[in-house]
Amino acid sequence: MSVTEQHLSTHKGKQTSSKRNKRTKWLSALRRDRSLYLLALPGILFFLVFKYIPMWGIVIAFQDYSPFRGIQGSEWVGLQHFTTLFANPDFALLFRNTLAISLLNLILFFPFPILISLGLNELRNVTYKRLIQTVIYMPHFLSWVIIAGLTLLLFAKGTGLVNELFVLWGWPRVDILTNPDSFWIMVTLQAMWKEAGWGTIVFLAAMASVDTQLYEAARMDGAGRLRQIWHITLPAIRSVIIVLLILRLGDIMEVGFEQIFLMYNGAVSEVAEVFDTYVYRTGIEQGDFSYSTAVGLFKSVVGLVLVVVANRLVKRMGQEGVY
Amino acid sequence: MLNVGKRNTRNLIWIISVVLVMSVVLSACGSQEAGQTSGSGRSNADDPLEVSIMTITPSAVPAADDNVIKRAIEEATNSKMSIQWVSNNIYSDKLNLTLASGDIPDLIMINDPFGSTFTKMVKQGAFWDISPYIQEYPNLSKGIPNIAWETTKSADGNNYGIPRPRPVTGDSFFIIRKDWLDKLNLRVPETTDELFEVMKAFVEQDPDGNGQPDTTALAAYVSPDDLGWGGNLGPVLGAIENSFIGSNSSWKWDETEGKLIYRELLPEVRESLQYLTKAYSSGMMPEDLLSLKLTQARELFKRNQAGIIVDKTGTMRKIYADDLKKVDPSFKYTDFYPLTNLNGYNPKGSGYNGILAIPASVSEEKMKRILQLVDTWMNPEVFEIQQFGIEGTHYELVDGKKVASTEKLTADNASDFNHIVNVIDLPWDTTGETEEETQANELFKKVEAERNKTSVADLSAGLQSETGQKILPELNKKIQDLKAKIILGREPIEAWDTFVESLRNDPNVQAMSDEMTEAYKKRNGQ
Numbered sequence: 001m002s003v004t005e006q007h008l009s010t011h012k013g014k015q016t017s018s019k020r021n022k023r024t025k026w027l028s029a030l031r032r033d034r035s036l037y038l039l040a041l042p043g044i045l046f047f048l049v050f051k052y053i054p055m056w057g058i059v060i061a062f063q064d065y066s067p068f069r070g071i072q073g074s075e076w077v078g079l080q081h082f083t084t085l086f087a088n089p090d091f092a093l094l095f096r097n098t099l100a101i102s103l104l105n106l107i108l109f110f111p112f113p114i115l116i117s118l119g120l121n122e123l124r125n126v127t128y129k130r131l132i133q134t135v136i137y138m139p140h141f142l143s144w145v146i147i148a149g150l151t152l153l154l155f156a157k158g159t160g161l162v163n164e165l166f167v168l169w170g171w172p173r174v175d176i177l178t179n180p181d182s183f184w185i186m187v188t189l190q191a192m193w194k195e196a197g198w199g200t201i202v203f204l205a206a207m208a209s210v211d212t213q214l215y216e217a218a219r220m221d222g223a224g225r226l227r228q229i230w231h232i233t234l235p236a237i238r239s240v241i242i243v244l245l246i247l248r249l250g251d252i253m254e255v256g257f258e259q260i261f262l263m264y265n266g267a268v269s270e271v272a273e274v275f276d277t278y279v280y281r282t283g284i285e286q287g288d289f290s291y292s293t294a295v296g297l298f299k300s301v302v303g304l305v306l307v308v309v310a311n312r313l314v315k316r317m318g319q320e321g322v323y
Numbered sequence: 324m325l326n327v328g329k330r331n332t333r334n335l336i337w338i339i340s341v342v343l344v345m346s347v348v349l350s351a352c353g354s355q356e357a358g359q360t361s362g363s364g365r366s367n368a369d370d371p372l373e374v375s376i377m378t379i380t381p382s383a384v385p386a387a388d389d390n391v392i393k394r395a396i397e398e399a400t401n402s403k404m405s406i407q408w409v410s411n412n413i414y415s416d417k418l419n420l421t422l423a424s425g426d427i428p429d430l431i432m433i434n435d436p437f438g439s440t441f442t443k444m445v446k447q448g449a450f451w452d453i454s455p456y457i458q459e460y461p462n463l464s465k466g467i468p469n470i471a472w473e474t475t476k477s478a479d480g481n482n483y484g485i486p487r488p489r490p491v492t493g494d495s496f497f498i499i500r501k502d503w504l505d506k507l508n509l510r511v512p513e514t515t516d517e518l519f520e521v522m523k524a525f526v527e528q529d530p531d532g533n534g535q536p537d538t539t540a541l542a543a544y545v546s547p548d549d550l551g552w553g554g555n556l557g558p559v560l561g562a563i564e565n566s567f568i569g570s571n572s573s574w575k576w577d578e579t580e581g582k583l584i585y586r587e588l589l590p591e592v593r594e595s596l597q598y599l600t601k602a603y604s605s606g607m608m609p610e611d612l613l614s615l616k617l618t619q620a621r622e623l624f625k626r627n628q629a630g631i632i633v634d635k636t637g638t639m640r641k642i643y644a645d646d647l648k649k650v651d652p653s654f655k656y657t658d659f660y661p662l663t664n665l666n667g668y669n670p671k672g673s674g675y676n677g678i679l680a681i682p683a684s685v686s687e688e689k690m691k692r693i694l695q696l697v698d699t700w701m702n703p704e705v706f707e708i709q710q711f712g713i714e715g716t717h718y719e720l721v722d723g724k725k726v727a728s729t730e731k732l733t734a735d736n737a738s739d740f741n742h743i744v745n746v747i748d749l750p751w752d753t754t755g756e757t758e759e760e761t762q763a764n765e766l767f768k769k770v771e772a773e774r775n776k777t778s779v780a781d782l783s784a785g786l787q788s789e790t791g792q793k794i795l796p797e798l799n800k801k802i803q804d805l806k807a808k809i810i811l812g813r814e815p816i817e818a819w820d821t822f823v824e825s826l827r828n829d830p831n832v833q834a835m836s837d838e839m840t841e842a843y844k845k846r847n848g849q
Contacts (some may be wrong), residue, residue, distance in 0.1 A: 067425040068449035068683075090797075158610030177614045178811065265613040266545055266807035269800070286796045287419050287440025 061294040074290075081294035090273070098274040101255040104188040110248060112192055113199030114241065118229055120200065121207045133204075136197025147194055148262035151186075152177065178267035187263060191256065202244065206237040239320050246314065246322050250307040253299040275299050372402040372692045377421065378432040378742045379677075380408035386736035391716065392709055396740065399705045400696050408739070427682040430693055432742065433484055434677040436475050437785070439792055441680075445483050451681045451690050452481040460694055462701035466746060470674035474784040478842070484678030485697055488747045492771045492778070493636045494672040495558050500630040501660035502653065503530035514666050515566050515598065518631075522607040525630040531651070542629035543608040544615035545807055551795065554586060555803040559620070559633045560599060560608075560810070566665040567595040574783040574839055582840040583783065587802060587826060593819055599810045613807055627651045636661045636767045640760065656763035663773035671778035679743070700744040709740040729756065786846065788838030794831045 030037060056071075061081060063074040085091060116136070123129040139147070154161050155176045163173045176182050214232050223231065257276035264272045275295060283292025311321040380386075385408030386393055397404060407428060409417045414432075419440050421427060427449075433441050444450065457464045457472075463485060471486035497518075504511065504521065507528050512518040522540035524530070531538055543559040553561015553571065565571045568591045574583040586592065602608060609615055609623065623629040625646040634642070639659045647654050663669065679697070681690050699705060711718045711727045712735065718727040732738070753764040805822055808814040826832050 066444070066447050066449075067423045068444050068447045070425060152611070152614055156611040156614060160611075177611065264547065266547065266804045267613050267811060267813065269804045281796075281800075284416050284419050287422065287438070287443065289423050 058293065058297055060290050061297045063290055065290040065293075067289070077290075081291045082298065084291065085295055085298065090278075093270065094273060094275055094278055097271055098253055098255055098276075100184055100271075101187060101260075101274065102252045104184055105191065105255070106248065106252075108188050109192050109196070110245065112196045114203055114237075116196060117200045117203035117207060118233060120204060121233065122225060122229070133197070133200070136200070138197070139194045140198035142194065144194075144256075144258040144262055147190060148259070151190065151263070177263070178265055180268050180271045183263070183268045183271045187255075187259060190259065190263075202240060203237055206240040207233055210236040242314055242319055243322055246307055246310045249310045250303045252306055253302050369401075371397070372400075372689070372696055373405075374402055374430055374693055374696065375405045375407070375428040376430045376743060377407040377409060377418075377428040378679075379411050379414050379434070380736075380739050380742065381411055382408075382736055382739055384736075386739055390736060391713060392735050392737050392740065395708045395713055396700065396705065399708065400699045402696050406743070427684065429685050429689070430679050430681060430697075430743075432487070432677050433680050436477070436484060436678045436680075437787055439796070442477070442787065442792065445477055449683055450483045451683055451685070452483055453485065453681070453690075453694065454482045456691065456694055457482070460698035462698045463694065466701050468674055468747070474673045474781075475675055475678050476785050478787045482678075484680035485694070486675035486678050487742070487745055488674060489672060489676045489745070490747050491672040491674045491780070492774060493767075494670045494778075495562070495633050495635050496669050496774075497562060497662040497665065498632050498634055498636070498639075499660050499662060500530070500658055502655070502658040503630045504660075506530055506532070511660065511662065513662075513664065515563065518563075518665060519598070519602065522602060522631070523605065526606050530630060531627055537628065539609055539623065539629050540607040540631055541602070542620045542623040542632045543612050544617060544620040545613055545803065545810075546616060547800070547803070550799040550803055554592065554595075554806070555799050556806055562633045562670075563599060564592060564595040565670060566668055567591040567598070569666060569668045570779050570781070571670040572781040572783045574786075574843075576782060576843070583836060583843055585826070585832060585836055588823055593816065593823075596806060596809050596819055597816055600812060600816070603810050604812060613811070625650070636770065639763060639767075656759050657766050659763065661767065661770045661774075663770055664777040667777055669774045669778050671780040673781060673784050697744055701746050703746075706744070706746045709737050712737055783839065783843065786839055786842040788835045788842065790831055790838055791835040794835065798832075 060071060060074065062076060062078060063071070064077050065071070065074045120129055120132060123132075152160070155163070155174075157163055157173055157175045157177070166173055176186055210233060215228055218228050218232060253275055255274050255276060257280065260272055260274055261277055261280065264277060275298075279292045279295050279299075282288045282295070307322070311323065314321045386406070388405070393404065393406070396402075414434055415438075418431070418434065421431070422440050422444060435441070441450075467486055467488045468491075470491060471488045472482060475482060475484065475486045477483050499511065499521070501511075503525060507524045507530055509521055509524055510517070512521045525538055525540040527536075529536065529538070541559060545557050545560060549555065549557030549561075551573075552558060554564045554573075555561075556564060561571075568575065568586065568589060573586045575586065575589060576582075577584045603612070609620070609629075620629075621632070621642060624632045625643055627647060627650045632643070639656060644654070644656055644659055681693055685693070707725075711725045712732050714720065717731045717735070717737070718725045720726075753761055753768055755761045755764050801822075805814065805818065809816060809819055
């Protein structure tokens with residue numbers, strides 16, 4: 001905090017010097033670090049060309065876009081697509097499903113890698129630790145198509161392995177794939193199985209950087225393992241948790257299109273239809289490009305607002321935010 | 324002096340390198356467009372026609388650019404084709420994305436000429452109306468059956484693409500395991516009630532004789548990809564619903580009221596739902612039918628676990644029989660037995676499978692040359708290239724007859740080119756590679772002759788309603804969801820009655836019915 005203040009004050013001091021002086025300073029700084037700037041150039045160009053320029057495509061959300069007429073020739077309709085979306089009786093349903101899956105993710109999935117990391121961090125046997133880490137990373141590298149296939153093989157009501165076992169044991173078959181009651185929790189558990197191991201990387205790295213002297217001191221004071229976790233490890237990784245949480249909030253309206261789309265079927269549609277699948281159906285399948293862009297834009301705006309608000313809150317609480 | 328010069332050259336080097344980086348990045352984005360325009364550039368009438376094409380490929384590995392058969396067709400038609408083969412599974416998505424990009428190939432296969440994106444774009448004038456030109460090309464006007472031209476007409480009565488003709492016979496319908504029927508002493512079913520008895524026997528009486536109750540009857544699945552198909556239930560369950568209605572159309576002509584009735588309002592749909600619910604709860608179809616995909620449903624049949632499928636008659640050997648023989652060596656090709664009718668009904672095909680459209684961005688001169696290309700391709704001597712291949716490589720002349728090697732033709736993707744141009748009025752050659760196959764082909768020919776007597780065409784094919792375009796995508800989804808839930812026993816049949824009542828009172832559905840009736844009357848000259 002104090003370092004940035006110092007930096008700011010020196011900056012303010014420079015503002016008093018004349019404009020020309022400032023410009024030459026800027027130029028000379030540019031010249032001095034030209035190799036660095038040149039190194040950054042491809043990256044900047046990448047973002048300009050592939051991220052910022054395509055963003056202008058958003059304007060079709062306010063048009064009745066026709067590919068034949070192009071963006072210039074298409075008719076402007078203002079906020080019509082947004083009003084259609086909000087007036088759609090399915091809007092509440094989409095909102096509910098998206099939020100429900102997202103919140104389940106936030107409550108169950110988000111803390112899960114932290115818990116695993118805490119556990120792994122306590123393991124003293126390095127070989128064993130590495131082995132567990134490698135095994136729980138693996139699912140991250142499988143595509144959703146494969147995971148959906150595995151889920152079907154395991155849990156299908158008629159032929160799934162789990163149900164066959166249940167029958168062997170004399171239990172009734174369970175219906176997981178086509179049951180609206182279990183859909184949300186199923187996709188959350190699926191995501192946890194796939195990504196939790198991968199999510200531990202950041203936390204483990206943060207824990208590795210904790211000063212071991214702190215632990216020694218705590219032990220001297222008679223702190224047990226749990227006390228050490230609570231008073232040393234967790235506070236040490238607090239900023240990492242907060243940054244990741246804020247970033248996660250930005251994605252609250254995205255629940256992973258591929259996963260939902262692959263697990264989707266007629267019997268669970270009222271709990272499985274989320275904004276992402278809706279955009280796909282209206283945009284790609286029905287060719288309603290403007291409307292689906294409007295839906296996508298709405299989604300992004302909600303995400304942006306959440307990130308900004310969360311970041312403010314965190315900063316007000318005296319923590320470091322994302323920016 | 325020297326110092327200044329040195330600094331200047333240094334600056335120059337930096338500027339040059341920046342410009343270079345910029346140009347590389349920008350040219351990477353621009354190259355695609357450059358390639359597009361060169362195709363439609365100035366051309367001489369004698370130069371080979373440069374044409375870009377997008378269509379379906381059924382093969383895992385599509386024909387390469389230097390494919391021998393492609394080269395031979397190019398030579399015969401004086402063209403240079405750059406073909407974009409797209410997998411069957413993703414074609415609809417890829418097509419919509421291509422249309423949205425505005426970067427449309429010169430000849431593009433539109434799998435559903437009444438899909439919303441295509442019809443919208445046609446209205447805006449994005450594609451050539453080729454109807455005024457067809458007469459100038461004898462193969463197009465006479466070689467493609469009239470029914471295909473008729474059913475692909477747009478709402479304004481014009482043709483915005485060349486239909487890819489397919490026979491109206493041999494449309495997807497029930498195919499049954501004859502050896503299972505014989506084993507259980509059952510007759511070939513002719514009504515839905517008889518079919519129910521057969522399905523029951525296939526589940527309960529151990530038709531595969533392994534002593535396990537591990538067989539199901541109908542290799543069925545319901546997929547969201549099949550919205551709008553067979554009452555939104557897709558090909559298999561839709562075929563049952565169609566047999567109840569006696570038509571595969573979404574509309575039925577009501578003589579007393581003189582108007583078209585929307586399919587879902589018919590009492591037969593309710594009956595078929597009750598039938599399917601009972602069949603499902605008795606284990607006559609896979610329990611997971613909602614999570615299955617087409618390939619998995621086919622797998623059931625191939626693994627000797629299901630006795631009935633719904634597919635085209637000619638698919639026997641290519642898709643099912645050879646795999647099934649590995650599991651059940653006693654299976655004969657003639658045991659793959661297509662039903663001729665159910666309740667006196669079988670579906671008549673619409674005579675086409677997609678159309679080839681030409682975007683309006685192509686010049687008139689080039690558009691005519693593309694029509695010429697397709698016309699020339701339909702000449703027997705050119706079309707035979709994809710049927711028999713090249714002499715010496717794919718076929719040998721034996722007693723003046725061409726004897727082709729199926730294996731080599733498949734290896735060179737010969738039949739893939741049917742997805743661009745296909746000629747259908749060839750006499751059905753029943754001779755197969757083996758005696759068994761010949762017998763099967765003769766059986767199929769007989770079945771088709773029988774089917775001809777009872778086949779029913781979709782009376783609403785090609786008719787459109789503007790309201791329908793708007794409401795159907797969502798409505799179809801709702802209908803599929805509800806039907807699926809009823810069949811699974813999640814909702815009682817009364818839920819359907821409530822839904823039908825709400826449809827009846829829906830002003831949009833009424834508007835759609837009126838528009839369809841009007842279009843129907845207009846076409847039939849009333």
